[in-house]
Amino acid sequence: MTTPAPAGRFRKRLLRAEPSFRIFSKLWQVSWLYVLLICALAGVGYVALYSAGGGSARPFAGPQAMRFGFGMVTMITLAMLPPRILTKLAIPLYGMSIVLLVAVLRMGHVGKGAERWIMLAGTQVQPSEYAKVALALMLATWFARVPYAKMGNPLRLIVPAILVLIPVGLVLKEPNLGTAVIIGGIGASMFFAAGMRLWQIVLLAVPVPFLLKLAYAHLHDYQKARITTFLHPENDPLGAGYNIIQSKIALGSGGMWGQGYLHGTQGQLNFLPEKQTDFIFTTIAEEWGYAGGVAVIGLLLVLILGGMMMAIRSRNRFGRLLALGISVNFFLYCLVNLSMVMGAIPVGGVPLPLVSYGGSAMLNVMIGFGLLMSVWVHRNSRYGEETDEDA
Secondary structure (H helix, E strand, C coil): CCCCCHHHHHHHHHHHHCHHHHHHHHHHHCCHHHHHHHHHHHHHHHHHHHHHCCCCCCCCHHHHHHHHHHHHHHHHHHHCCCHHHHHHHHHHHHHHHHHHHHHHHHHCEEECCEEEEEEECCEEECHHHHHHHHHHHHHHHHHHCCCHHHHHCHHHHHHHHHHHHHHHHHHHHCCCHHHHHHHHHHHHHHHHHHCCCHHHHHHHHCCHHHHHHHHHHCCCHHHHHHHHHHHCHHHCCCCCCHHHHHHHHHHHHCCCCCCCCCCCHHHHCCCCCCCCCCCHHHHHHHHHHHHHHHHHHHHHHHHHHHHHHHHHHCCCHHHHHHHHHHHHHHHHHHHHHHHHHCCCCCCCCCCCCCCCCCHHHHHHHHHHHHHHHHHHHCCCCCCCCCCCCCC
């Protein structure tokens, strides 16, 4: 048996004797460059929301900055938690998210044709946002206990499939098609990364066209109108097609360098609908032009790739899967929102993370980043093993 080096023994004694030293050591391991990029994106959101508020911090930019500050504290706190603690939280958090989704259907606040919010402690909460992170954590915990070699057994996929279908079904019932698609996308990506075989993927893909036809038949009238409007927005320019037409006008009017900060005609004259939430990117592109829009997309892309790199660098299966799920969630947020405002897909009410105004989406994204940072801080630990780094 190899005798530990004196320096190693000293470090272990110090770790046991000084809990504050362990916290300091973990804080040192945080990727502060990544945190800086997160702050930069939130800064873009503040500037855009200041403009959306007519050149004032109220009613959008100020409250959003306060939420981001709370989110930063939450993120750093979660970054300190080791894998063994996160896995113990998976079932309670997932169960709580399902209870809240059921509560939305029972006593949810109706807005724009859907029940998506409930009041908790005087605060309006959208449970479907938190269900995304809870699902990623739950699936990472489940798949971490199943060896890659055993993923070829279809029976191993039944329980995780149910874990995905429950929140997807509840969110569709609200109805919230955009969020349901993102939840399904998170589940699909984690199934694939966990070792789902190609023949299983093909088998699941066969009934998809028939399921889409069935799903369309059960859509609400306003959801069908969104699809029709997406295909032919000019048929109802003052009604269902108004949002996307105004968005395209604003995007085009920005040109290469934009109309100037606080000088966007569509945004400042209130022609642009939901300019603080769903169409916040359009506000940016109108005032800062093509160059500004590309810069924001580039920042989003760097954050996505950074999350994927953290997943690759993790030495344990749980960390890799969790980081992947969180990164895919962020990627789908961006993809759906940007595609929506550009007219590439029907409008679905999905915000642009850290940029659009909204409390639930902001906190959900920051919780996700906290879990991602925890994976990075504990990237060298082994899931299921008691180590000093995990203490």
